[in-house]
Amino acid sequence: MSLEFPKNPGFSGFNAPFRMNIDLHDAEFEGEIPEELNGHFYRIQPDFIYPPRFSNDVPFNGDGNVTLFNFQHGRVDVKTHHVETQRYKAQKQARKALFGTYRNPRTDLDDVKGLSGGTANTNLIFHAGKLFALKEDSPPVQVDPYTLKGIDDYYTFDGKMTAKTFTAHPKIDPVNGEMIGIAYEAKGEASKDVALYAVDKQGNVCWEAWIEVPYAGMIHDFAITETHIALLVTPMAVNVEQMEQGGVHFAWDSSLPSYFGVVARNGDGTDLRWYEGPEKCATHVMNGFNDGNKIIVDMDMATGNQFPFFPSLHEQFDLQRASGRLTRITIDLDDKEATTYHTEVMYQDIGVLPRTDERYWSRPYNVGFMPCMDPTKPRSPSMAGNVGMTLNTWVRYDHDKRSSQTYFPGENYTLQECQFVPKSDDAPEGCGYLMGIANNFDTMLSELHILDAENIAAGTIAKVKLPVRLRQGVHGHWVSRNKLES
Ligand SMILES: [Fe+2]
Numbered sequence: 170m171s172l173e174f175p176k177n178p179g180f181s182g183f184n185a186p187f188r189m190n191i192d193l194h195d196a197e198f199e200g201e202i203p204e205e206l207n208g209h210f211y212r213i214q215p216d217f218i219y220p221p222r223f224s225n226d227v228p229f230n231g232d233g234n235v236t237l238f239n240f241q242h243g244r245v246d247v248k249t250h251h252v253e254t255q256r257y258k259a260q261k262q263a264r265k266a267l268f269g270t271y272r273n274p275r276t277d278l279d280d281v282k283g284l285s286g287g288t289a290n291t292n293l294i295f296h297a298g299k300l301f302a303l304k305e306d307s308p309p310v311q312v313d314p315y316t317l318k319g320i321d322d323y324y325t326f327d328g329k330m331t332a333k334t335f336t337a338h339p340k341i342d343p344v345n346g347e348m349i350g351i352a353y354e355a356k357g358e359a360s361k362d363v364a365l366y367a368v369d370k371q372g373n374v375c376w377e378a379w380i381e382v383p384y385a386g387m388i389h390d391f392a393i394t395e396t397h398i399a400l401l402v403t404p405m406a407v408n409v410e411q412m413e414q415g416g417v418h419f420a421w422d423s424s425l426p427s428y429f430g431v432v433a434r435n436g437d438g439t440d441l442r443w444y445e446g447p448e449k450c451a452t453h454v455m456n457g458f459n460d461g462n463k464i465i466v467d468m469d470m471a472t473g474n475q476f477p478f479f480p481s482l483h484e485q486f487d488l489q490r491a492s493g494r495l496t497r498i499t500i501d502l503d504d505k506e507a508t509t510y511h512t513e514v515m516y517q518d519i520g521v522l523p524r525t526d527e528r529y530w531s532r533p534y535n536v537g538f539m540p541c542m543d544p545t546k547p548r549s550p551s552m553a554g555n556v557g558m559t560l561n562t563w564v565r566y567d568h569d570k571r572s573s574q575t576y577f578p579g580e581n582y583t584l585q586e587c588q589f590v591p592k593s594d595d596a597p598e599g600c601g602y603l604m605g606i607a608n609n610f611d612t613m614l615s616e617l618h619i620l621d622a623e624n625i626a627a628g629t630i631a632k633v634k635l636p637v638r639l640r641q642g643v644h645g646h647w648v649s650r651n652k653l654e655s
Pocket residue numbers: 291337338389390453643644
């Protein structure tokens with residue numbers, strides 16, 4: 170019996186399955202890698218180690234595959250390794266896919282009953298000396314920060330985390346070092362229960378509260394401020410009927426409102442307040458902060474479904490309505506009568522995956538970054554047939570001046586998420602480097618582009634040239650050597 174992947178654009182070109190674990194000493198690069206870059210840059214991509222059981226499977230259903238860029242002394246070593254999830258290990262042993270379509274256990278083979286279907290393919294975070302690979306439908310998977318080998322395939326913080334899930338976007342409070350996380354569908358499929366956790370800087374769960382959301386839907390990211398947790402419930406709703414017919418976990422139900430929820434950190438959850446708004450799709454948070462008694466959260470926000478592979482129940486997928494722009498959400502806690510949240514589109518650029526200088530997580534901030542799609546930039550013929558996000562610029566925003574500057578790598582590149590790395594622990598906000606994967610459609614190989622974060626319009630200061638093709642990645646995470654070794 171052959172072992173072949175579906176012959177469609179979702180599995181060819183830069184979407185071709187990666188499947189390898191590589192170990193590259195001294196990657197080739199042009200330019201100069203600054204000495205200050207001393208630490209590990211991790212990024213993760215969903216990969217399919219075996220042909221999916223459903224040829225139209227969604228990209229998010231691939232097995233987590235981590236790339237580690239180890240920076241030291243102006244050089245960089247590169248390692249890739251699959252996250253050793255329960256799912257990965259079972260499928261590797263069986264030499265075939267055992268799990269079914271996206272987050273629908275009804276479509277799994279009987280062989281995997283009782284195993285976690287988590288792919289750990291979305292993000293990584295390093296906290297209290299441990300590196301975790303994350304997927305929002307399951308607990309963290311602990312991996313070795315140097316070898317990337319599996320340590321714990323179902324990490325529950327010594328049994329203190331009873332939720333069945335954990336966010337892919339935990340936040341670390343820059344002042345007290347706590348890691349804050351939420352868990353949606355925390356009591357199982359379609360449950361409206363959301364658990365809130367704080368993990369102290371020693372790695373112990375130090376706060377837990379439970380709240381209920383108006384309806385079960387994707388809560389992919391959330392914000393923390395100094396005092397509160399804020400989360401947005403959008404109409405990407407869990408659809409049990411669709412799953413019973415063999416479909417994927419979510420469907421976009423535009424008949425539902427969006428809800429912005431605000432709840433105190435370290436409380437018991439009873440102060441939770443919901444503010445209602447029209448249909449919105451907002452996936453990622455740039456940052457959140459307090460302004461007096463106002464809670465402010467900046468997110469990329471669109472007016473319709475942003476995920477073409479999750480069915481829309483009431484309309485066709487619309488690229489215009491899927492286009493997200495950085496949007497500021499504000500509520501005033503002093504206004505006891507308020508039932509709605511206020512939105513302001515901050516910039517007109519169409520983009521996704523916003524990031525910030527994470528030393529300012531939860532606090533008033535000024536600098537953010539976002540990969541964007543600029544339709545005015547030229548596009549190489551070599552990119553014809555590219556399926557997926559065609560992000561072609563990285564934009565730096567300075568909110569105090571509402572100004573921006575843009576990095577455009579060239580007509581033959583697509584860009585992935587970008588990561589800010591401060592020049593030193595006490596460098597001013599936004600002073601440091603910006604890096605991320607650029608896929609080169611002329612060479613059909615991947616590169617890591619490194620920029621001066623204060624002058625990204627000037628172009629790269631170094632390009633690390635990989636001898637391989639990386640898939641569309643999701644998120645990345647920088648850990649300085651000081652932190653790794655502390
Ligand atoms: Fe994400």
